[in-house]
Amino acid sequence: MMASTGSATELAVTTTPIPGMLVLTLPMPGDNRGWFKENWQREKMLKLGLPDFGPVQNNMSFNTAKGATRGLHAEPWDKYVSLATGRIMGAWVDLREGDSFGAKLSIEMGPETAVFVPRGVANGYQALEDGTAYTYLVNDHWSPEARSQYTYLNLADETAAIAWPIPLDQAEISDADKKHPRLADVTPMKPARTVVIGAKGQLGQSLMELLSEASGLTREELDVTDREAVQAFNWNGVGTIINAAAYTAVDVAETDEGRKDCWAANVHAVQNLVEVARERRIRLVHVSSDYVFDGTEQEHDEDEAFSPLGVYGQTKAAGDALVATLPRHYVVRTSWVIGGGKNFVGIMADLANKGVKPTVVADQYGRLTFTQDLAAGIVHLLQTDAEPGTYNLTNTGEVQSWADIAKQVFVRCGKSADDVTPVSTQEYAAGKKISPRPTHSGLKLDKIIAAGFTPAPASQRLDELLG
Template structure:
């Protein structure tokens, strides 16, 4: 054992598997070390993995050998007495599957093992004490996700210091399958809320089209994420991501007494509960925001603009954004003028164009607001952006390269346009009757409204620089509109 060395970290050939050299201070009485020190080690690259349990394995005799087990949690492994030869095998899906790393550990060295990397060791001395921190509690459901590979598999090429036929092994470890028969450990589950809404449907279509596994879809009737009492139904340690597609979007109704309560419950309380459970269990939270968190006085909005919502809907969305931003692993995707599978502006304009084109209908023109400017966001583009941020690349069925956490704007690319401009284009594409769309001001349009009207931002154009810098190129909104109209 080496004394008085500096704390340092060494990367291995397996992504996320990190070896730590630990400072050990000794004298005639014995020695002392900081076995795990959160602040110092996270500064060196250790994930802030949030251990919840400390386990100790006493190995009575030299040659005791255990593994190879891939478990559904992260582990920080060290030695309190004696020494081990350790072998780690990447059993996660991907091109690194089957990759091996070996090294020796004594009290002056430790290793961080990410979820899905198979762990094994051989005691090199009598009375070896092996200790490890884990960030999830054992459960029967967790155990069902374990993955194993045989210690003696020749394809792994592990050069055990003590031949395995001279070692103490459990019968279970002797019977583990060879690598060629091992199914990679599945990623943690992904929960999608609000799955019946426009974005929720697009996310489900993306998952099904790309054959992604481990996704669970819920709407308010299956999981009301704004109800604190429903969170106890889930073992959150099994989940790695929540994609929150749920929201209250009735902008004008939110100005009524009952609508105000519903908007704050869905848009603020619900996201705050999701953020809390995600922070506690190290889950990534994807949340969808809105241009309504701004007052629209700026021509273009970037992600750093302070909130200035005008109405109840925008205020409730801003509150939800603030709650989600407190979750360490979060993506806030800010959108504008959402168009997807469901009730939306384009469908309404298509129906009105059809009525105007029908000589027996009696409708001869339609008025549309011309002083609110922005760009539409199609849910197919939003779904692609969500999975891009999460790290899905080139059709891979698992995340490999996530974007930095934070807030990202997303709308269609292209020239900003008014609602009138979109309506006129829809009319032309549907029936060639765009001249029947008449521009009016917001004040004129709502002059005779029945019931409360929420104030709208005049400018909703979003700056797309940040998401484009991650390598994601939003679709041109006019191309998306043409494609969408062809489906109606």
Template sequence: MNAGQTPRKLALRETAIPGLRIVDLPVHGDNRGWFKENWQREKMVALGLPDFGPVQNNISFNAMRGTTRGIHAEPWDKYVSVAAGRIFGAWVDLREGDSFGTVVTAELDPSTAVFVPRGVGNAYQTLEDGTAYVYLVNEHWSAEAQAAYTFVNLADETAGIAWPIPLEHTERSVRDLGHPRLGEVTPMRPRRTLVLGADGQLGRALQSEMPDADFAGRSRIDLRDPATLDAVRWSDYDTVINAAAYTAVDAAETPEGRAECWAVNVTGLAELVALTARHRLTLVHVSSDYVFDGMKSGPYAETDPVAPLGVYGQTKAAGESLVGLLADHYIVRTSWVVGDGDNFVSTMAKLAECGVDPSVVDDQVGRLTFAADLAAAIRYLLGARPARGIYQVTGSGAPSSWADIARSVFALLGHDPARVTGVSTEYYFGGKQAAPRPRNSLLSLDRISATGFAPRDAADSLADYLEPLIAAPAGTGQEG
């Protein structure tokens, strides 16, 4: 840029390829040369570029006009600019989806940059001798990462790129000459969601709600074992849902259980938080009403101070503090979860069928949360992307005690609800090793409702959950 010439204003231009943005950069020149802010995080994020977290800065020097490189789609985001000379840039969308094969071209000099999202093929041709091509990337190069590249041939007829210098008159690498045509390209898959705790009630519900996610049970990823976390190729994912936890609240009060509860819910979670921060992932973490002491007279809000009574609640409160440090997170606080497998509702159904008249605690109040409804809320949050933070999700409707719920189960299955006897917590756990439990587990649903998600009435979800048993003839032995 020459002295006295007015620099461009910093501006962002959208293109036909989703996520591919051209950036106009102010270049300030005088008699000594010129200066520019090539990447200025605060200004460019405010402009609309993603905060993509570059970790590597590379420079490709091209001695001769006509040097042509590409078309390479890499498994990371890239920010391209020119330090000296000029290039003709070409980008081809090689991601799965409707925009696959879309082409964008532009000429770049030091006053222009391009943000290239993961999976978009990148190529350029130098228009001057001594061109220095600069790019930032947000993953470190490795041989394993290179194996995930996708390529298309520079001369592909479908893309039809109008190279300023005919390719037969350019310098190209042998490898670039051998790249496939567009019709032979396997599109790059989008980053996926990884679900930890796939074997639990919520994990199984998420498998139905989000079938395209990757599900990992404890045999694959165990939060107590850092090696299982280190073995994950995190660049394949953009979101992690942590449905894994130590939930044996009574065993957590024993010396062995206390250590294991902290190892999973805090120490292991801390390692997961560090990894999600390093790889700029969204973390959805499931927490519990046990972070409260249950002394409040009304529903707990997300902003109420935590005051856990027992070891399990203490670890869940500590876990919330760890996850809350992340730039991109959702903490989904819930209570009284019922899903596929053994749980309170299925136990009451068996007792009703077997003729057992149970004694059930009647001085703990809350609302059931069905795993399918909780999974739907998590999927909603990831789609709607409201402000980060804590969102409480339970069933809606009137609060109930455990004894009230047991009576509803009996009544829905055609049994006399009077067979259920309500007892105090002290009476029920008398003489047993038991964790302290919050008497009030009622969680406010105002924040999640304000985003547009309407939690289902817990009574309706209970009736739907029991429907297979209601429809079954008495004595068939079918279970919920």
């Protein structure tokens, strides 16, 4: 595709055949003294569809003579390119892994035009006038290690067939650029990596099953409570962090030692991840809890104010508040999680099979959340690039008490529902030191459903688990 640009009186942003790449037309009012332009105006450009890509470095490049040509370089960051003086022919080829691999665009540019180039789209430029000066913003700092992540395409590739105004045999090209591979030999640039913190936990395991190319980290591999370790970790090429790790021993959290551990894992660790995510423009997904509420409302929506009752809930609320300060974040609030390893359903099934008749709390109400659905909902938010913010995510179905669920487990195990004796929280807690629990833990699911993800009914997952 070849396009040309002209003068304009209003800022405009247009899409291109390369997904995510944008062309901007910049007004340039002037008089006998010269011209002026708003080369980068975040507020106006965001309103017209430019991503809030968060530039951290501004570079300039100067070509002395007409014919200087460079490229094609696909870089591991987003890039906003414009000219201060002169004219060029710009060419871009999508080298990202996926259906758009090989898509191309060519534009003649002067100071009146700018382009937004997403990570993994190769850039090539040819100066059409002497004394051409480029300026570009990038959202990561250049480093030798970052340079090793580049992907390249030969300027003369026959498949892309870029119509350079000045034939390449008459252009000034570096020896390195002459040696780049043809499109058939290019290894596509993979998407920015996803890192799952707490990969061996219940949710972490479900996430790793769905995100086969994600990097999973255990506490032994990265202790996120250690700020120095988090800062020193190699975050190059990471686009998303999913924090599936947490301190969840709600009763132990009420002890002196447990309180410290709970704050370390649920607040200080989150603060460390938020700091890295902010510095490097990484999207952060954080898993929250119904315990941030006191449970007086029958069901809780995403906008309800925090009102935690115990230490665990207080730390989760503090972690949520930290994550919400990031522009690119998802707080995924859930309750009553069931996954691999020790969990309520497994314990009840084991008791049923052993002939034990338990007493179970009947005045706490909520919905189960199976980790396969929790993980699938998180992946859905990431893949659809849903609006940042907080999303409630549990399985669907009726709000029930723990005793109701225990009875269902017993019946599915071939036992009588009457084998489960309902008791009050006060009766259950007699003689024990436990954390206060919210009475009502049901979470409204309208927002996640409106975002295109409807979790399976909890009863269906119980059938599958106990089938």
